[in-house]
Amino acid sequence: MLPNLGYIFMKKYTKVFVVGAGMFGSVVAERIANDSGIPVTVLDKRAHIGGNCWSEICPVTGIEYHKYGSHIFHTSDAVVYEYISKFMSLNSYRHTVYTTYQGRVYSMPINLDTINTYYGVNLGPEEARKFIAGEIDRDTIADPQNLEDKAVSLIGRPLYEAFIKGYTQKQWECPPRELPAYIITRLPVRYSYNNRYFSDTYEGVPVEGYAHFFHSLLKNYRISLCLNTNFSLSDEIEDDTLIVFTGPIDEYFSHRLGRLEWRTLDFEYDILDTQDYQGTAVMNYADVETKYTRVHEFKHYHPERPPVPSTLICREYSRYAGAGDTPYYPINTEKNQALYKAYRELAAAQQGVVFGGRLGSYKYLDMDDAVKAALVCYDQEIKPRLAKR
Ligand code: UDP
Numbered sequence: 056m057l058p059n060l061g062y063i064f065m066k067k068y069t070k071v072f073v074v075g076a077g078m079f080g081s082v083v084a085e086r087i088a089n090d091s092g093i094p095v096t097v098l099d100k101r102a103h104i105g106g107n108c109w110s111e112i113c114p115v116t117g118i119e120y121h122k123y124g125s126h127i128f129h130t131s132d133a134v135v136y137e138y139i140s141k142f143m144s145l146n147s148y149r150h151t152v153y154t155t156y157q158g159r160v161y162s163m164p165i166n167l168d169t170i171n172t173y174y175g176v177n178l179g180p181e182e183a184r185k186f187i188a189g190e191i192d193r194d195t196i197a198d199p200q201n202l203e204d205k206a207v208s209l210i211g212r213p214l215y216e217a218f219i220k221g222y223t224q225k226q227w228e229c230p231p232r233e234l235p236a237y238i239i240t241r242l243p244v245r246y247s248y249n250n251r252y253f254s255d256t257y258e259g260v261p262v263e264g265y266a267h268f269f270h271s272l273l274k275n276y277r278i279s280l281c282l283n284t285n286f287s288l289s290d291e292i293e294d295d296t297l298i299v300f301t302g303p304i305d306e307y308f309s310h311r312l313g314r315l316e317w318r319t320l321d322f323e324y325d326i327l328d329t330q331d332y333q334g335t336a337v338m339n340y341a342d343v344e345t346k347y348t349r350v351h352e353f354k355h356y357h358p359e360r361p362p363v364p365s366t367l368i369c370r371e372y373s374r375y376a377g378a379g380d381t382p383y384y385p386i387n388t389e390k391n392q393a394l395y396k397a398y399r400e401l402a403a404a405q406q407g408v409v410f411g412g413r414l415g416s417y418k419y420l421d422m423d424d425a426v427k428a429a430l431v432c433y434d435q436e437i438k439p440r441l442a443k444r
Contacts, residue, residue, distance in 0.1 A: 070293070071095045071441070074286045075301030077106020078422055079412030081272045082138075082429035083299050083437065088277040090433070091441045095277060098284045105269040107383070108422060112264075115326055118367045119264050120353040123381070124320055125337055126265065127356075129255040130423035136257045139426060142271040145259025148356050150252040154339035156217050163339060164252060165210055165218060166245040173217060180246040187211055187246075205236035209244055221343040226373045227318065227386075235387055255423075260356045294407070295444055299437065301412035303382060304398045312397050315417055317382035321372040323347070332366050347372050385417045409436050 073084045076099040087095045103109050107123035127150045130136055152163040162168040170176075170183050178186055190211025199205040202223060206215040219239065223231045227238075243254060261268045273280060286302065300307055305315045336355035340347060347370040354366055376382050385391065395417045402410045411432050413420045420428065 070296045070444075071299075072286075072297070073097045073299045073301070075099060075106065075412060075414070076101075076104040076269070076273070076280070076282075077301060077412060077414075078108055078425040079415070079420075079429045079432075080299065080301040081105070081269055082426055083301075083411070083433050084278055085142075085272045085275070086430070086433040087437065087441065088275040091438060093277065093441055094279070096279045096281060097273065098281045098286050100283065100285050102283055103266075104273060104280065104282070105265055107381070108265050109269070110265040113326070113367050116365050116367050117363055118354050119357065120324075120367055120369070121265070121351070121356075123383075124322065124369075124371055125351050125353075125356075126422065127253070127258065127260060128422050129253040129258040130426075131254075131256045132423060132427055133256075134430070135423050135426045138430060139268075143261040143263065143268040145257065146262045146357060146359055148260045148336075148358065149258055150337075151250050151335060152252050152337045152339060153335055154218055154222070154341050155345075156221075156341040160338075161218070162250045163218070164242045164244065164250075165214060166250050167248050168250060169218070170214070173214065184246050187214075190214070199236055201232045202234035202236055202239050203231040206231070206239045209239070218341050222339060222341045222348060224343055225346070225348050228373070228375060233388075262359070296407055297437070297440055298408045299432075300408055300410050301415050303414045304395070304402060304410055304417060307408075307410070308398060308401055312401075313394055314378070315394055315398070316386040316388070316391055317376040317380075318373055318384040318386060319376035319380040320383050321374065323370040323372070325368050325370075327366050327368060328364075329366055330362065330364060332368050382414060384419055391417070409440075 071087055071093055073080045073087070073095055076084075076097050080097060081104065084095050084097045087093050108126050109123065110119050110121045110126070112119050127148065128139070128145060129150070153160050154163045161172055167178070167180060167183055170187065171178055176186075187210060190213060191208060194207050194212055196204045196208045199208045203215070203220075206219045220231060223234065227234055303315065305312070331352075333350060333352050335352070337349055337351055339349045349371050351369045351371065352366060353369070354363065402408070409432065410416065411428060413425060416428070
């Protein structure tokens with residue numbers, strides 16, 4: 056595939072390219088322009104910057120919605136927080152999630168309220184700890200190696216069957232016994248009434264929205280932005296050219312070793328003539344019979360904004376990503392990990408190209424992980440290379 060004219064034009068003037076204007080690419084571009092003082096061209100095949108973190112204002116309701124599902128910024132890393140604070144302020148939103156199981160609503164992640172409501176008891180923290188230890192002991196799992204065993208060894212089988220099994224099957228379309236244990240360790244289990252989804256020091260949603268945050272990151276006369284632009288190499292990379300590639304690593308090599316597998320998401324939107332549909336930003340649905348995994352109601356992310364009379368909701372469905380679908384979650388099977396390793400070897404031999412980001416590293420990165428990885432990549436790999444030019 057030949058690059059489009061915008062790309063050919065830019066190539067004449069810039070020697071540093073960032074492919075992908077998502078979190079990783081935007082942070083790297085900001086550093087190259089502001090810290091190294093070097094012109095950089097950022098290409099993205101989409102019509103907007105920000106990758107999957109992008110948000111827009113719904114023209115009908117005036118509500119800002121996260122186009123690729125809910126994104127809440129959270130971190131305990133002071134360096135990351137200090138960095139992003141130069142470009143945005145976080146509001147006071149604290150993420151809480153509820154889950155509907157067999158027609159009843161429970162608190163997530165599993166905490167004292169979930170345990171007491173599910174079992175119809177009224178236990179204090181220590182009593183609940185002992186009670187759940189008893190539930191866990193009913194199964195003998197010495198060394199949990201998969202998601203099911205890990206979950207059962209953390210919360211016991213009844214809570215696993217109610218809140219994890221069905222949701223996980225819908226999310227991954229495969230039995231939880233075939234999934235890696237680490238997926239479930241993203242969720243804490245608490246023996247208190249603390250129902251915050253995240254346990255990080257800093258949390259919130261950009262006061263002025265994600266679009267404003269990404270525009271601030273990329274606001275520099277040294278940064279040229281080419282949207283709606285596919286990247287492909289028409290010839291050898293010249294010695295003084297540097298490419299930071301944040302797209303799928305297998306795509307860079309034209310899938311020559313095979314395709315890395317991803318899960319994608321479909322979103323079904325509805326504008327409802329009501330002030331508040333579900334009373335919270337995210338409601339999970341634990342039963343397999345409900346086809347969607349969760350419902351987002353975006354207005355709850357900005358309690359500081361003036362109220363609007365209607366609401367915008369979106370049902371989220373998970374499925375296997377075909378060619379052309381937006382990749383969201385890497386499917387971390389042994390086969391995919393081996394394929395990724397083989398692509399890394401090709402990447403290591405590729406002169407003048409640095410690979411990074413969620414798609415480039417085939418890793419599910421939270422936003423703060425992506426910022427951190429970009430800052431480290433800039434300091435350790437990009438900056439020294441640019442200094443040598
Ligand atoms: N999960 C679950 N029930 C829930 C929420 C999460 O079983 O109500 C499991 C599921 O396997 C999911 C994993 O926990 O893939 C991680 O959930 P998280 O909310 O961190 O996923 P994300 O919001 O990143 O999609």
